[in-house]
Amino acid sequence: MDVYETQSGETWDSIAYEVYGNEMQAGYLMQNNPHLLGTVIFQSGTLIYCPPLPEAEEELPDWRD
Numbered sequence: 001m002d003v004y005e006t007q008s009g010e011t012w013d014s015i016a017y018e019v020y021g022n023e024m025q026a027g028y029l030m031q032n033n034p035h036l037l038g039t040v041i042f043q044s045g046t047l048i049y050c051p052p053l054p055e056a057e058e059e060l061p062d063w064r065d
Contacts, residue, residue, distance in 0.1 A: 002049065002050060002051065003047050003048065003049060003050065004018070004019055004047070004048045004050050005044075005045060005046070005047055005048075006042040006043070006044060006045065006046040006047075006048060007042075007044055008042070008043055008044040009041060009042070010041070010042045011040065011041055011042070012026040012029055012030055012040075013026040015029060015042075015048055016028070016029050019048075019050045020050075020053060025053065028053065029048060029050065032049050032050075032051055033048055033049055036048070
């Protein structure tokens with residue numbers, strides 16, 4: 001999902017949960033939508049850009065580098 005259309009009353013964390021299944025990704029959404037940082041509670045119809053989450057880099061032990 002690249003764009004999410006808000007419903008009235010949604011917040012960053014509820015949108016993150018809806019899009020990514022984890023409200024802890026709210027910061028990632030905010031980072032990718034700086035023009036909306038002044039909004040805490042959304043009205044219906046706001047479009048939120050929701051890029052795919054970056055791939056988690058696997059941390060290898062020092063001896064495997």
